[in-house]
Amino acid sequence: xxxxxxxxxxxxxxxxxxxxxxxxxLALHAGEVIALVGHNGAGKTTQIKxxxxxxxxxxxxxxxxxxxxxxxxLALRREVGYLPESVSFHLALTGRETLGFYAxxxxxxxxxxxxxxxxxxxxxxxxxxxxxxxxxxxQRLGLAQALLGRPRVLILDEPTSGLDPALRREFYAIVAAxxxxxxxxxxxxxxxxxxxxxxxxxVIVNRGAKIADGTLAxxxxxxxxxxxxxxxPAAGFAGPMSSSGWQRLPDGSxxxxxxxxxxxxLLAQLLADPGAVTDLTVTEPTLDDLYAHFLxxxxx
Amino acid sequence: xxxLADTAIVPAPRRPTMPTILILAAKEIREGFxxxxxxxxxxxxxxxxxxxxxxxxxxxGTVGASRLDVVTVSLASLTIFLVPLIALxxxxxxxxxxxxxxxxxxxxxxxxxRTAVILGKFLGQLAILAFATVLGYGxxxxxxxxxxxxxxxxxxxxxxxxxxxxxxxxxxLGLLASTLVRQRSTAGGIAIGLWLLFVILYxxxxxxxxxxxxxxxxxPALVDTLLALNPTDAYRLLTLGMAGTGGLxxxxxxxGHTALTPPILVAxxxxxxxxxxxxxxxxxxxxxx
Numbered sequence: 001x002x003x004x005x006x007x008x009x010x011x012x013x014x015x016x017x018x019x020x021x022x023x024x025x026l027a028l029h030a031g032e033v034i035a036l037v038g039h040n041g042a043g044k045t046t047q048i049k050x051x052x053x054x055x056x057x058x059x060x061x062x063x064x065x066x067x068x069x070x071x072x073x074l075a076l077r078r079e080v081g082y083l084p085e086s087v088s089f090h091l092a093l094t095g096r097e098t099l100g101f102y103a104x105x106x107x108x109x110x111x112x113x114x115x116x117x118x119x120x121x122x123x124x125x126x127x128x129x130x131x132x133x134x135x136x137x138x139q140r141l142g143l144a145q146a147l148l149g150r151p152r153v154l155i156l157d158e159p160t161s162g163l164d165p166a167l168r169r170e171f172y173a174i175v176a177a178x179x180x181x182x183x184x185x186x187x188x189x190x191x192x193x194x195x196x197x198x199x200x201x202x203v204i205v206n207r208g209a210k211i212a213d214g215t216l217a218x219x220x221x222x223x224x225x226x227x228x229x230x231x232x233p234a235a236g237f238a239g240p241m242s243s244s245g246w247q248r249l250p251d252g253s254x255x256x257x258x259x260x261x262x263x264x265x266l267l268a269q270l271l272a273d274p275g276a277v278t279d280l281t282v283t284e285p286t287l288d289d290l291y292a293h294f295l296x297x298x299x300x
Numbered sequence: 301x302x303x304l305a306d307t308a309i310v311p312a313p314r315r316p317t318m319p320t321i322l323i324l325a326a327k328e329i330r331e332g333f334x335x336x337x338x339x340x341x342x343x344x345x346x347x348x349x350x351x352x353x354x355x356x357x358x359x360x361g362t363v364g365a366s367r368l369d370v371v372t373v374s375l376a377s378l379t380i381f382l383v384p385l386i387a388l389x390x391x392x393x394x395x396x397x398x399x400x401x402x403x404x405x406x407x408x409x410x411x412x413x414r415t416a417v418i419l420g421k422f423l424g425q426l427a428i429l430a431f432a433t434v435l436g437y438g439x440x441x442x443x444x445x446x447x448x449x450x451x452x453x454x455x456x457x458x459x460x461x462x463x464x465x466x467x468x469x470x471x472x473l474g475l476l477a478s479t480l481v482r483q484r485s486t487a488g489g490i491a492i493g494l495w496l497l498f499v500i501l502y503x504x505x506x507x508x509x510x511x512x513x514x515x516x517x518x519x520p521a522l523v524d525t526l527l528a529l530n531p532t533d534a535y536r537l538l539t540l541g542m543a544g545t546g547g548l549x550x551x552x553x554x555x556g557h558t559a560l561t562p563p564i565l566v567a568x569x570x571x572x573x574x575x576x577x578x579x580x581x582x583x584x585x586x587x588x589x
Binding site for chain 2: 052054056073074077078080082084086088089090101102104105106145
């Protein structure tokens with residue numbers, strides 16, 4: 001059922017003595033939103049360049065929509081939308097001229113431009129020179145060009161940089177809609193927290209190698225990071241069980257970390273006496289925590 | 301929207317409505333007009349050409365040479381210095397500049413061939429140069445007067461055409477420089493070097509050689525080869541050796557002895573354009589980003 005749209009088979013890419021990507025296996029499927037996570041220099045952009053056929057792997061094989069992008073890139077890239085990191089445009093041209101240029105290159109009818117501007121909230125700014133756009137507007141224009149022609153594979157490098165929170169939400173709504181239509185969406189990012197709940201799968205890369213790949217729940221289960229529980233005790237509360245390592249915070253709250261498996265028993269215990277606790281917060285490990293964990297595990 | 305993945309992602313067969321090369325050329329022209337390159341170049345050429353035309357045509361009334369012929373010869377001399385420089389300034393930025401500004405990566409992620417990028421940029425820049433030359437030089441010629449005889453106009457038109465050809469040579473050379481290096485500044489340095497080499501140094505060395513050998517011991521075939529090896533010399537022979545204007549210039553005498561006929565010279569200029577373009581396309585298509 002799941003169609004593989006992009007695949008890397010044992011891919012290594014060396015620039016001189018430096019391996020930007022090392023023995024990487026990766027498969028992306030139709031209808032999937034994948035977060036490619038790693039800090040700068042982890043090899044994300046090199047991977048993307050190989051997927052687009054702009055760089056050739058030193059070893060291994062790259063497949064895009066069933067073909068080799070380095071050989072059949074001309075036809076395959078018609079089905080791909082790409083937003084580069086820190087996208088830039090010719091500042092003297094207007095938004096419409098620029099998007100029209102990209103639409104022509106992809107064979108997308110110019111009659112779709114109005115719709116494309118509307119989708120990213122740029123209606124009304126089409127006729128202005130890009131030099132007058134804010135950073136967020138340029139990013140939205142970048143997004144609009146990536147979405148042109150309903151590509152089957154969307155590769156977005158740091159897509160939400162420069163977008164305010166409301167626009168981020170709209171952006172992820174567009175991404176989800178495209179994935180629901182069957183497109184593969186790859187989000188390369190180091191803004192991890194906002195990917196929470198947006199990506200079906202998270203791939204963590206470090207120094208060119210894949211160190212984790214799975215759903216957020218999978219990764220949480222592997223990492224077994226502690227859950228943080230914070231309570232505000234009632235006035236007459238004698239204090240919770242000493243064994244759990246509670247810490248008193250300056251504001252009078254108590255905080256403890258428990259293994260994932262110990263979470264529910266502890267909560268049951270705390271809530272057994274309805275008058276003991278006035279407030280309770282459970283904080284699951286964030287994607288940032290997971291990322292830090294996998295990096296540490298890799299370093300160890 | 302449909303939740304059925306299979307129906308939603310059926311790729312509609314899309315074809316660009318115009319060839320990719322023309323799309324790229326049109327963008328190049330639009331950018332040229334927008335960032336004032338075209339206006340600046342046209343005005344510069346027109347101003348210098350008008351100055352030469354008005355100064356140069358004043359004393360010739362009694363000599364007998366057509367006033368337009370004098371303008372044609374003056375402008376040809378101007379072209380040798382100015383047009384290669386303008387062409388190199390325009391083209392050295394083409395690839396290296398886009399790479400530096402970060403727009404190249406996005407462009408190449410589109411269904412665009414590398415050769416199409418090189419040719420599209422070349423065509424666009426050639427159109428800009430042709431526009432500026434025709435308008436700038438045409439203004440100067442019209443300032444001298446329009447009723448100047450068909451032969452003189454023919455020579456003028458041939459000179460303008462040859463100037464555009466020469467511009468094409470240096471556009472191609474600049475594009476090659478822009479493809480070979482990663483940085484704009486390096487490409488700019490190479491461009492200036494090319495200009496110095498072909499416009500100044502080569503001829504100085506050539507003249508030195510002629511003087512040193514007394515101008516007689518060199519076999520004509522060698523002289524011809526040396527002239528053909530420099531596109532500006534080919535241009536010089538082509539325009540200054542032409543009938544009507546030949547008598548006004550020193551090189552007219554040289555042109556009388558050479559085996560390099562106008563068709564051969566045009567072929568030389570075209571080869572000087574095609575070879576760097578082909579090399580640029582080859583280098584660019586092998587380049588990884």
